Amino acid sequence: MSPNIGKGFNRYCENVTNALLDGIGRSPPEELADMRVACSQVVLCVSQECVTIFCNVLEETSATSKNPAIRGAVAQLIASFTSNTRTNFDSQLPLLMQILLRLFNESGELLQAAWDALDATMKSVPEEKQAKHISFVRSVLSDIAFDQYELKKRDSVAGFNLKKGIAPLLPMMQYGLMHGSSSVRVDAADGLSDLIRLTNEAALGPFVIKITGPLIRIVGDRFPADVKTAILNTLYLLLVKAGKHLKPFIPQLQSTMIKALSDASASVRSRGGLALAELLTEPKRATTVLAELVVLVNSDAATAVRTSALQAMNGICMSTAISGQLAPETLQKNISVGLEHLGSEQDQIRRESAKLIAVNAQHLGEAELSELINVRLLKRQVGLWIDRDGIMSALQACVRTCGPRIEPHRAAITKLAMTGLADPHTGVLSAAILLAGELMLHAAKTNDLDSVVSLAAAIIPQLVSNETAQVRLDAASRFQLLGEVSADASTAVYDTVVPGLVARAQDPNGPVRQAVVGACHTLFQFHVADGFEAAEKRLGAYHTRAMKKNANDAQALILFAKKSVARAKPSPVEDDLWASTKQGETLADPNAAKAEEEEESEEEDDDSE
Numbered sequence: 001m002s003p004n005i006g007k008g009f010n011r012y013c014e015n016v017t018n019a020l021l022d023g024i025g026r027s028p029p030e031e032l033a034d035m036r037v038a039c040s041q042v043v044l045c046v047s048q049e050c051v052t053i054f055c056n057v058l059e060e061t062s063a064t065s066k067n068p069a070i071r072g073a074v075a076q077l078i079a080s081f082t083s084n085t086r087t088n089f090d091s092q093l094p095l096l097m098q099i100l101l102r103l104f105n106e107s108g109e110l111l112q113a114a115w116d117a118l119d120a121t122m123k124s125v126p127e128e129k130q131a132k133h134i135s136f137v138r139s140v141l142s143d144i145a146f147d148q149y150e151l152k153k154r155d156s157v158a159g160f161n162l163k164k165g166i167a168p169l170l171p172m173m174q175y176g177l178m179h180g181s182s183s184v185r186v187d188a189a190d191g192l193s194d195l196i197r198l199t200n201e202a203a204l205g206p207f208v209i210k211i212t213g214p215l216i217r218i219v220g221d222r223f224p225a226d227v228k229t230a231i232l233n234t235l236y237l238l239l240v241k242a243g244k245h246l247k248p249f250i251p252q253l254q255s256t257m258i259k260a261l262s263d264a265s266a267s268v269r270s271r272g273g274l275a276l277a278e279l280l281t282e283p284k285r286a287t288t289v290l291a292e293l294v295v296l297v298n299s300d301a302a303t304a305v306r307t308s309a310l311q312a313m314n315g316i317c318m319s320t321a322i323s324g325q326l327a328p329e330t331l332q333k334n335i336s337v338g339l340e341h342l343g344s345e346q347d348q349i350r351r352e353s354a355k356l357i358a359v360n361a362q363h364l365g366e367a368e369l370s371e372l373i374n375v376r377l378l379k380r381q382v383g384l385w386i387d388r389d390g391i392m393s394a395l396q397a398c399v400r401t402c403g404p405r406i407e408p409h410r411a412a413i414t415k416l417a418m419t420g421l422a423d424p425h426t427g428v429l430s431a432a433i434l435l436a437g438e439l440m441l442h443a444a445k446t447n448d449l450d451s452v453v454s455l456a457a458a459i460i461p462q463l464v465s466n467e468t469a470q471v472r473l474d475a476a477s478r479f480q481l482l483g484e485v486s487a488d489a490s491t492a493v494y495d496t497v498v499p500g501l502v503a504r505a506q507d508p509n510g511p512v513r514q515a516v517v518g519a520c521h522t523l524f525q526f527h528v529a530d531g532f533e534a535a536e537k538r539l540g541a542y543h544t545r546a547m548k549k550n551a552n553d554a555q556a557l558i559l560f561a562k563k564s565v566a567r568a569k570p571s572p573v574e575d576d577l578w579a580s581t582k583q584g585e586t587l588a589d590p591n592a593a594k595a596e597e598e599e600e601s602e603e604e605d606d607d608s609e
Helices: 002-026 029-045 051-064 068-084 090-101 108-123 127-144 170-179 182-197 201-219 225-260 266-279 283-297 303-318 328-340 347-361 366-377 385-420 426-445 449-465 469-485 487-492 494-503 510-523 532-547 551-565 576-586 594-608
Strands: none
Touching (some): 002 029, 002 051, 029 068, 068 090, 068 108, 090 127, 127 170, 127 182, 170 201, 182 201, 182 225, 201 225, 225 283, 266 303, 283 328, 303 328, 303 347, 328 347, 347 366, 347 385, 366 385, 385 449, 426 449, 426 487, 449 487, 449 494, 469 487, 469 494, 469 510, 487 494, 494 510, 494 532, 494 551, 510 551, 532 551
16 A cells, blocks of 8 residues: 555554554564565655654654564664655654664664664765764763663673674764864764774774774874864774774874874873873883983973873883883883983973882882982982972882882981971972872881871871961871771871861861861771771770860860761872873763863963963
8 A cells, every 4th residue: 555645644654653663563473574574665655744753753662662572663664764765864863863872772683673773774874964963973872871770881882792883883983084074073083982982892893993094094184182182082992992903003003192292282192192101012112112202301392292201101111011011221211311300390390200210110120229219319419499309209109109119218218208398398398298198108008007107297287387278288188098098007196197187177278178078087987888887986986085185176076077077078189190190091981081181271371471
């Protein structure tokens, strides 16, 4: 009857569509093939006047039906319609893609039917029309990437893990990347990042070369920074997820990443450095690249560019593949570069230089490590405050990276930290607090409680009486970290530290007040999972003891604890020294760190001024 229905179909479109879905859903296996042929003929009757009704029925049925057979029938009708119709369904394409993509988390025959239908649909639409819907597709991908039952992001989407899983959506993204406006190119690159993140390595592998070529071509052209950032982020994710498939592109990628480090944009440099560290898996190639970066660090390039080169060197030296694999002479060259710039007038260069020293020092032999700490750092000639600040930062980093190997030198480093705590310059004083705090955490990990108490007693006056908010903040945050590291060490410092924390509970500076709350919260172990009652007992025991010494202070503590501390959710302590190495942790989300990039840009503007 379908060839003769004509315009009369419009009136019965909803009823006929529901009947077709019900028929496919209830057909026995031996009749299913004939039913599908009949349906493919009937959907040809869907005209321009009723295409919206037809698609809405499909969407409603897919969303409300719990019968996999009927939901599979929806996918089959979409495939039949889009593959054979002459009706223009451009306005309904987003809805049809949404219906099918929402089935990509299913399994079995339903999942395969959804993939087949999406593949058929996308093949029936020109790529230039597909590219108009990249932003919408990304929003759908964001929805299906979140598990509504477990309330967490999925590691992958089942439909993309099928053989050729991302093939239906790849032409859309690549067309947008190659031919779209700047904003479309950004969306397309981020869309590729979404697909990479939601596909397992086995399914992604066959597409890696096809994805990578266009990315390299575009990132090398003169496009705005946001386009380059999005592409470099995609390349970074490809390296993380399927790096072994990128070996043919290593020379091109290496030159691309190094070039990105000289870009005017902070976000481009950041992504370039992270991708470079992920790319290099062979010590020999890494040594060559490190030598190139040393030239950039020692050049007269802008401070931000030289800082990015140092960050890239740190990223390479700390990468899983390279850490501990570099030759001794390369380690010494890296350390020499760090020492050369340890007295730089630029804070970030000093910090990155300090870190470069430490990440290489951890792999030195005992004699070389001893010579570095005792001669090249502790006995280093100092003049300006920046020299003292740089030495403190390098030693703080070495205490963290070298761990137990720092023991023979701990007394000398502690002596320097104590001297720094009396320094008149605020920058040096903050660096000394961070160094003393690192030594305190190190002592807590080794259960050296006497050293913990001694260092805590040296730090707490800076919280209580210093007029500079940043100094007070640094001091308070050390005790929050101590509480996170060791319950025994926390208990040991109660008498020394808690009165000073309570005294600063009403600090006029907001971040300092928050740090004080965070310190009390962790020192009394309120942060421990299922440990609230034990934390209250700790607080009560200290309160009983404090009442005998100073009833007013003890009462103030209880009021402060009940009002602010016990139920607090303190923010993690910011770690400026190691912040640049943590950027990769958020990049699984292509939209991550936009605020951070804006902040970096503002800092660069300040530097240029």
